[in-house]
Amino acid sequence: MLTVVILTQNEEANLPGCLAAIPERYPVVVIDSGSNDNTLAIARQRGCAVFSNPWPGFAEQRNFALQQCGIQTPWILFVDADEIYPQRFYDWFEAKLSETHGIDVLMVPSILYLRGKRLNHAPGYPIYHPRLVRRETASFVRNHTGHGEAVLDTCRIGYSDIPYEHYFYHGEIVAWMHKHIGKAAQEVQLQPTAGAVMTARGRLSVLLGRSWLRILGRFAYHYLFRGGFLDGAAGLEFALMFTWYEATIYLQAKTGHWARG
The missing domain is CATH 3.90.550.10 (Spore Coat Polysaccharide Biosynthesis Protein SpsA; Chain A)
Structure with a gap:
């Protein structure tokens, strides 16, 4: 089955x-x-x-x-x-x-x-x-x-x-960052597929766009709002990793904007 x-x-x-x-x-x-x-x-x-x-x-x-x-x-x-x-x-x-x-x-x-x-x-x-x-x-x-x-x-x-x-x-930070630079490049412009099921988190992400405020918001969401501090050092590490990821998306979007200008 x-x-x-x-x-x-x-x-x-x-x-x-x-x-x-x-x-x-x-x-x-x-x-x-x-x-x-x-x-x-x-x-x-x-x-x-x-x-x-x-x-x-x-x-x-x-x-x-x-x-x-x-x-x-x-x-x-x-x-x-x-x-x-x-x-x-x-x-x-x-x-x-x-x-x-x-x-x-x-x-x-x-x-x-x-x-x-x-x-x-x-x-x-x-x-x-x-x-x-x-x-x-x-x-x-x-x-x-x-x-x-x-x-x-x-x-x-x-x-x-x-x-x-x-x-x-598992701690392979360089490999993780290299992989996520590529993902960030794909995520610069959020383009929902017509008719695709979206989670509440996905809908919120599209709504927020690509403001630099998302960088601060990403850390606040994981570490403060969701209580990442209760996970100790691992919670801080997770919040920092995905704040870096959000910043990488923003910087790639900014660079692309300058290049087109």
Whole structure:
């Protein structure tokens, strides 16, 4: 009834833990976008079906899984290599499968971990992502950021109250910043896809535009308003990281404005 799809690129550090949390009764498909470490060997050792596709973006890569990988199960669960779904999520899926007949996409919340520490406040929960989808009726489009994914509002949407664990950062700050400079460039101009489902956070982001006040607001949101200070040093680190990200977006937008002038 369910196939798990994992998108990878150089995930040898994260993939073993991700795979270990997936019940062996579910087939796993790995779609790799150019790993040069042991990612593919780890996947094949676990018995995963492995496909390669150059990275086109999250939405497009998920659509590749839906359309090009020969998956036959009615449902697909998308899991990133640095994410772990708890056993109770799979138990819920099997026990409540009949109740999912009225939906095409299940929005699943995440809990973020920074350097292995659970962040209970700073990110600002709930953070929902479209992860469990009906293969025959769902498809993905780019969201308002240009690098994330969304589904169309023609899909029947449900919401889970069982979060997955997202171990998004282990301390590799230079690599993280390099990756997010590229994301920031895509996010300079927020352009929502017509008909795409938007979260409340996404709608607010588009409404606020690209004022420099967003830089200060980003820190205040994570550290003060959402109580990031209660997460200790990890909460401060998280707030500073995403304040830097907001500043990077603003500076790239400013530079682009000057260049056009």
